[in-house]
Amino acid sequence: MSRRTASLWSIGLFLGAVLLVCLHRPLLHVLEALPLPDCTFYRTTGWLCPACGNTRAVLALCKGQVLRSLGCNPMIGTLCAALLCRYAELVCTAIGKPRQILPRRTAALVIVLVLVLGYDIVRNFFPAITLCK
Numbered sequence: 001m002s003r004r005t006a007s008l009w010s011i012g013l014f015l016g017a018v019l020l021v022c023l024h025r026p027l028l029h030v031l032e033a034l035p036l037p038d039c040t041f042y043r044t045t046g047w048l049c050p051a052c053g054n055t056r057a058v059l060a061l062c063k064g065q066v067l068r069s070l071g072c073n074p075m076i077g078t079l080c081a082a083l084l085c086r087y088a089e090l091v092c093t094a095i096g097k098p099r100q101i102l103p104r105r106t107a108a109l110v111i112v113l114v115l116v117l118g119y120d121i122v123r124n125f126f127p128a129i130t131l132c133k
Contacts, residue, residue: 006093013087028062031055050075050120074116 001009020027041049053073060069061076070077085101092099103109 001090001093003094003096006090010087010091010094013090024062028059031059031062047124048120050117052120074119078112078116 036055039049039052042052054076057069057072057076060072061080066077082102089099089101
């Protein structure tokens with residue numbers, strides 16, 4: 001990616017983030033008021049699926065409750081951390097000092113996926129570790 005393109009992307013993403021921060025209260029009220037469907041997998045099997053808790057995790061993150069968000073489902077926190085690292089790489093490229101923060105090897109991705117999905121499986125057997133009620 002060229003330095004100019006990285007600069008435009010980093011400025012645009014920063015302005016978008018500022019807009020989201022400014023509008024997060026009204027958006028939070030809209031999200032909380034939405035009628036969300038039940039999880040078919042949970043209703044059928046009684047077990048939490050890997051996506052169970054994502055909505056509660058996003059709402060907790062919007063309220064600034066990071067640990068509760070991670071307890072509901074760590075996928076959202078993992079995604080936010082990866083996006084923040086990718087944005088840092090983009091800014092470094094824009095200022096002319098490209099850095100690679102996120103590992104590009106498949107093994108690193110597999111390790112993260114195994115940890116997150118492992119938590120999703122373990123929380124079915126030990127519901128007390130889920131911090132989201």
